[in-house]
Amino acid sequence: MDFIFDLIGRFHPLIVHLPIGFLLLGLMMLVFDSKEKKHQKIIRFAFFWGTFSTLGAVITGAVLYIREGYAWEDIQGHLILGVLTFVFAFFLYLKLKGFSQFNKLSQNFLGYGLVLVLIVTGHLGGNLTHGKDHLTEPLPPDLKMALGIEVVSKKLILLPETHQELSLYSGVIQPILDQKCVSCHNPKKIKGGLLMNNYKGIMEGGEEGSIILALNDVESEILRRIHLPREEKKHMPPKAKTQLTKAEIKIIEQWVTLGAPEKKTVSELGLSPQLFTSFFSKDETGIYPDIKLNPLNNSLIDSIKSIGLQVAPLYKTSPLLKISAINVPDFDDQKAELLFKALDHIVDLDLGQTQVTDAVFDLVKEFKHLTVLKLYRTSISGNGINKLRSLEYLKQINLVNSNFEAPYLEDMYLFPALEKVYLFGTPTSFSTTVEIPDQFQTIFQMGNYKLDEEADQTL
Ligand code: HEC
Structure with missing residues (x-):
């Protein structure tokens, strides 16, 4: 009962x-x-x-x-x-x-x-x-924002290392459709008689038939809907909903044009890496600038490597480079000239424990995308560091256990993007005369202890 x-x-x-x-x-x-x-x-x-x-x-x-x-x-x-x-x-x-x-x-x-x-x-x-x-769900995103309601930005995130091996459909396309289309095109709510929650549904099409056509001279319905001006009633997703991004549209276009394959991977289809960069999490580029460059040609990279420098791309498909002289103890200002070849590509430069002097700033000031500069355990005093103020991405400078002197500190107040300067173990960090203005206090890390050899490299 x-x-x-x-x-x-x-x-x-x-x-x-x-x-x-x-x-x-x-x-x-x-x-x-x-x-x-x-x-x-x-x-x-x-x-x-x-x-x-x-x-x-x-x-x-x-x-x-x-x-x-x-x-x-x-x-x-x-x-x-x-x-x-x-x-x-x-x-x-x-x-x-x-x-x-x-x-x-x-x-x-x-x-x-x-x-x-x-x-x-x-x-x-x-x-x-x-x-x-x-x-609140039906409200337009702008109004939600104005009302302080969290607008969850739904966006596909891919990993630079693995995205090539994903099936274009199941790893990229379907997740985009899940976020932007499936809320209205699913078995419970089947608008226009169209299911988009799986491959079969998409291939079967809607009330008006196929949405993906093999013929390239007639635009497939799915692309036609996406391309219609946002104001049009038939535009998809409807104008009040979160829209597809430009990159998402591009990738859907590619997929449809390639005949909407189900299983083929990104690398099998030979798609341009450019198509995917905007799906990489910001954490992948991290603090580094998100810029597009032609990759440096291999013979140039080899010539830089030839003196023992370590050269690595920021991530697998990135043209940006991390260069380290960690294995070249006799690296000096003259050898540094070699880096000129990678002028635009260097974002992270490690010249710690080398023979470079203050003269190196004349060279470094040309590396316009440089974001991280490491000069720990060098004889750098800071004379000439003011030349780096034209570097608009320079965020971190590691001067641990160098000879950096207090008077040059204020040259760095003018650096546009500076976030952290590590000064442990420098004459500056021991000096009692430096007074750093409040707004820069969190940038300049003095410490008051000498770091051991291992620790200063990892900063
Ligand atoms: C807010 C609900 C909603 C969302 C989100 C939505 N649609 Fe629709 N869709 C509809 C409605 C309602 C119709 C039927 C009316 C019409 O044909 O415009 C429809 C029809 C369609 C049709 C035509 C089907 C046919 O054969 O008649 C296509 C193609 C389509 N949608 C694609 C998409 C795509 C692609 C997305 C995601 C980018 C999407 N829709 C997101 C509501 C939605």
Whole structure:
């Protein structure tokens, strides 16, 4: 007989609408009749049934909670306010009946209180059945932002190292469609008779037939919809929804033009790496600039490597380079000239533990994408470091255990992008005379201890 209880619980969403109707009607009549007081009997009738049905809603709600495994944290507000709605409705009814015990309670207090708890209870109940974002979800992203509602930016993220091995369809295309199209084109909500949650659905097309055509001289429906101006009714996704990015459109175009293959990987299809760079997480380029360059040709890279320098791309498909002289202890200003060949490509340069001097700044100032510069354990004093202020990406300078001197510190105040300068173990860090303005305090890391050999390299 247990099922009876389950059934009772299931009636809750139906029954709750009765008290809302009765009580609102009663409240409206109270206002309407507040002067003449000719209809008190019928008003009491409304509140009688309002109270009675509220009790029904509370009981079925409690049964629903017990039987269907809702979490207390989720329903507590709704349940408590539901009980409170009953209390307000019942008291108001008794007051209207003329019970003298209620003389002290003002009718306005009970009336307004009832309106309030009724609205809030209903709203919390709605959140439970439809989800918290039920009312805010349809708002356009700009308005959401203005209201302070978090707009989850749904964007595909690929890893530079592995994206080549992904199937173009399942690894790239479907995730994009999942984020931007499937909310309306899925088995529960099949707009235009089109399923986009799997390959089969996409291939079957919608009410108007195929959305992907093998012929290249007629535009496939899927591309036509995407390319329509945003204002057009048939534009996809509809204009109020989060739009496809330029990069997403490009990649969908490529896929359709290639005949919408299901299994082929990105590398098998020989797609240009450029198509994918905007899907790499910012963490991949990290602090480095996100710029497009032609890769340095291999013979140049080899000639730089020939003296023992380590040269590595920032990540597998990146043209940007990290260069380190860690294995070339006799590396000096003259050998540094070799780096000129990679002028635009160097973003991370490690010249720690080498023989370079302050003269090296004349060269380094030309590396216009340089982001990280390491000069630990060198004889650098800082004379000429002001030349680096034209480097608009230079964010980190490691001068640990170098000879960097305090007077040159302020030259760096003018560097446009500077975030961290490590100065442990330099004359500057031991100097008691340096006074760094407040806004630069977090940039210049002095420490007051000497780091051991290992630690200064990893900074
Ligand atoms: C907000 C809901 C919604 C979203 C999101 C959405 N669509 Fe649609 N789509 C519709 C509706 C409604 C129709 C049917 C009316 C029409 O044809 O414009 C439709 C129809 C289509 C059709 C035509 C199907 C046919 O045969 O009639 C295509 C193709 C399509 N959508 C592609 C897309 C693509 C691609 C995306 C994602 C980039 C997308 N849709 C996202 C609501 C949506």
